[in-house]
Amino acid sequence: ETGVTQSPTHLIKTRGQQVTLRCSSQSGHNTVSWYQQALGQGPQFIFQYYREEENGRGNFPPRFSGLQFPNYSSELNVNALELDDSALYLCASSLDPHANTEAFFGQGTRLTVV
């Protein structure tokens, strides 16, 4: 039990639609990172939020966007879904984006785009 919860656990969407994935971080963790994990691959960094501001981004297009809220929850929004967006989406919370602190992961949301 990591104290990080994600919802929903599974989701099926149609190409072109929009999706919102949610993450509830550990209380007190003001950093949340989102990752995309394709089948058989390691997770890839999408972006990171620190105190409600985006402070780092991986190689993902602008249709991937996010929000972080004061209550330690966050969202990942994906517009204009493509088939290749099918993956496991993981959020991880931590205390500080740059210190060597442990990251706590949620169980992930498995998104299927058809």
Place this chain on the structure above:
Amino acid sequence: KNEVEQSPQNLTAQEGEFITINCSYSVGISALHWLQQHPGGGIVSLFMLSSGKKKHGRLIATINIQEKHSSLHITASHPRDSAVYICAVRGSQGNLIFGKGTKLSVKP
């Protein structure tokens, strides 16, 4: 070339065997993480280390900063150890850069 490379990609062992998973990285790091991922998808942190060696139960992690190499060892392996083991280092933006993982299957 990936910044974090793991070997082997797949590993099958008999219960009781000693297991080693290797990780090499090409970037300067301040810490390296070993994580475990079960089929359901959730990831659990096993170790975070920046030098030397750490031990937790039957798991041992070592790191050699000069050689940019780390190993995860499992002693007296058990079928419940079956999972994907992932090595990750912290990138310049504070994010984790992951290897592709090693899928371990321990047979009874």
